[in-house]
Amino acid sequence: MSSSVSGDLILADADGTHLAQFGHDVWWIMLIKVVVIFAFLMVFTLFTIIFERRAVSWMQQRVGPNRVGPQGSLQSLADGVKLMLKEDIVPKAADKAIFVIAPVISATGAFLAFAVIPIGPEVSIFGERTVLQVTDTPVAVLFILASSSAAIYGIVLAGWSSGSTYPLLGGLRSTAQMISYELAMSLSFVAVFLYAGSMSTSEIVAAQEDLWYGIALLPSFVVYLIAMVGETNRPPFDLPEAEGELVGGFHTEYSSIKFALFFLGEYIALITVSALAVTLFLGGWMAPWPLGGPIWPGANENWFPVLWFLGKLLTLVFVFIWLRGTLPRMRYDQFMALGWKILIPVSIGWILLVATIQALRNEGYEVRNIVLVAAGVLAALLLVTWVWEVVRAKPPEDEPVAEAVEFDPFAGGYPVPPMPGQVPVLVSTPVSTPVSFSTSGQHRVEMVERGDTDA
Amino acid sequence: MDGNVYIPIAVLAALGFGFAAFSVVTGALTGPKRYNRAKLDAYECGIEPTPQPVGGGRVSVKYYTIAMLFIIFDIEIIFLYPWAVTFDSFGISILVEMALFIVTVFVPLIYVWRRGGLDWDH
Numbered sequence: 001m002s003s004s005v006s007g008d009l010i011l012a013d014a015d016g017t018h019l020a021q022f023g024h025d026v027w028w029i030m031l032i033k034v035v036v037i038f039a040f041l042m043v044f045t046l047f048t049i050i051f052e053r054r055a056v057s058w059m060q061q062r063v064g065p066n067r068v069g070p071q072g073s074l075q076s077l078a079d080g081v082k083l084m085l086k087e088d089i090v091p092k093a094a095d096k097a098i099f100v101i102a103p104v105i106s107a108t109g110a111f112l113a114f115a116v117i118p119i120g121p122e123v124s125i126f127g128e129r130t131v132l133q134v135t136d137t138p139v140a141v142l143f144i145l146a147s148s149s150a151a152i153y154g155i156v157l158a159g160w161s162s163g164s165t166y167p168l169l170g171g172l173r174s175t176a177q178m179i180s181y182e183l184a185m186s187l188s189f190v191a192v193f194l195y196a197g198s199m200s201t202s203e204i205v206a207a208q209e210d211l212w213y214g215i216a217l218l219p220s221f222v223v224y225l226i227a228m229v230g231e232t233n234r235p236p237f238d239l240p241e242a243e244g245e246l247v248g249g250f251h252t253e254y255s256s257i258k259f260a261l262f263f264l265g266e267y268i269a270l271i272t273v274s275a276l277a278v279t280l281f282l283g284g285w286m287a288p289w290p291l292g293g294p295i296w297p298g299a300n301e302n303w304f305p306v307l308w309f310l311g312k313l314l315t316l317v318f319v320f321i322w323l324r325g326t327l328p329r330m331r332y333d334q335f336m337a338l339g340w341k342i343l344i345p346v347s348i349g350w351i352l353l354v355a356t357i358q359a360l361r362n363e364g365y366e367v368r369n370i371v372l373v374a375a376g377v378l379a380a381l382l383l384v385t386w387v388w389e390v391v392r393a394k395p396p397e398d399e400p401v402a403e404a405v406e407f408d409p410f411a412g413g414y415p416v417p418p419m420p421g422q423v424p425v426l427v428s429t430p431v432s433t434p435v436s437f438s439t440s441g442q443h444r445v446e447m448v449e450r451g452d453t454d455a
Numbered sequence: 456m457d458g459n460v461y462i463p464i465a466v467l468a469a470l471g472f473g474f475a476a477f478s479v480v481t482g483a484l485t486g487p488k489r490y491n492r493a494k495l496d497a498y499e500c501g502i503e504p505t506p507q508p509v510g511g512g513r514v515s516v517k518y519y520t521i522a523m524l525f526i527i528f529d530i531e532i533i534f535l536y537p538w539a540v541t542f543d544s545f546g547i548s549i550l551v552e553m554a555l556f557i558v559t560v561f562v563p564l565i566y567v568w569r570r571g572g573l574d575w576d577h
Contacts, residue, residue: 093507135462362546
């Protein structure tokens with residue numbers, strides 16, 4: 001049994017026309033591709049920031065940044081330079097070494113994932129044939145998950161090492177949030193692997209030539225779209241940096257270029273998860289439906305696919321901005337309930353359904369694609385309504401009225417808010433006793449005793 | 456198809472790390488330095504910072520529940536990926552086996568769910 005397994009795997013590698021193309025680039029081609037990807041991520045981050053600010057201000061009917069450069073297009077560059085020239089504060093209570101390393105981890109990890117995103121087919125650069133993708137491996141998607149997990153380390157370490165309350169809470173929240181949504185995200189990939197029979201990004205794109213997985217596996221796509229917003233800490237799931245509760249969350253104590261590195265890491269993560277969605281669910285660099293087929297056979301050749309890729313990427317980035325402009329932030333308990341009670345069970349059920357249908361098809365039963373698409377649409381609708389109900393859920397009517405428990409808000413030496421069911425008692429504390437604002441005439445008595453009789 | 460598909464990743468990592476490290480070092484040099492005792496305190500909107508408990512203090516048990524559930528499901532996913540990739544090479548048996556495994560892993564989630572371990576507001 002085991003020998004047949006390994007035999008199958010080797011066979012799949014040998015006739016996989018796409019994976020075999022990688023790892024043979026001339027060193028300068030490889031270097032060019034790496035530098036171009038690096039520069040692309042930097043420039044696209046600058047662009048995304050200004051695009052977001054302009055789009056959100058358009059949605060909120062205000063002008064937005066429009067002074068630096070044409071239409072404010074150089075604003076984020078100017079902000080970067082400004083941050084570079086600001087004082088670099090390391091708080092007294094911080095764990096110095098980890099405090100400095102955390103933003104470096106966050107930014108470095110963010111760059112990695114884009115190495116395995118396919119941007120186009122084979123083209124020729126200065127006479128050399130090469131694929132428009134830095135590299136690809138048989139476990140490319142697993143590598144993306146691993147490198148996006150590395151960014152979590154940056155956030156957790158930043159929250160932990162700041163030696164301050166808000167960053168600690170933000171870091172903790174962030175950990176719980178990102179690992180929960182990483183599960184939902186990872187589960188949404190299983191159906192894609194099942195259909196494509198591969199974890200290599202280029203092979204997954206090639207397998208979507210007939211039908212995008214975003215349509216064939218709509219529930220997986222919906223789960224991924226929700227999970228990618230949770231994974232990148234973007235509104236409406238930006239709880240780790242909820243400014244109404246936690247000031248700035250994990251990066252409260254960060255200033256200057258260290259803050260800029262977190263910002264950079266966050267935006268690269270946004271771009272990466274969007275690119276992953278394009279790759280796994282929206283056909284990668286393949287032209288959208290009417291273009292790729294008989295209308296324009298050249299649409300999927302040479303450099304044109306870069307256009308389709310960038311178009312799809314921009315659309316998804318706009319969806320992120322749109323979400324920010326539309327939805328209020330969720331409450332933490334609602335958010336965790338959505339991840340654990342809806343996305344994960346739905347994903348697992350969907351995986352079993354897809355696997356059953358795939359097994360039946362392999363056994364030779366006629367299972368029409370249309371049936372699957374219909375079931376997928378139905379399941380996605382159910383999911384959306386379910387999410388809607390949970391989000392809009394009213395509190396249960398028969399909630400028992402908790403007995404009011406009295407508590408002293410100053411008991412710990414500094415004021416704390418009451419928990420549900422507690423009633424603050426404003427008793428005078430040792431701190432507040434020396435200052436008395438009573439008008440009961442005590443002051444006058446004291447003055448009289450001291451002999452200020454002329455009052 | 457050997458190790459050299461990972462070389463570009465290593466180059467990109469070196470480039471990213473070099474950029475980040477360079478930024479942190481130059482950022483520390485280019486900015487002004489003006490000492491202020493209050494500036495180096497933990498930021499809490501201007502009030503005296505809350506004293507930090509020694510050793511980081513205690514964290515709500517809910518985070519531990521989430522962490523343990525995450526490990527269980529992450530391991531399940533690690534088994535699901537190769538299963539999904541090689542699914543077509545096997546018959547219906549692999550489907551039944553994985554269904555049994557998924558059900559086994561799902562029972563703890565149901566248990567924690569029913570015991571209220573996933574409710575954050577209680």
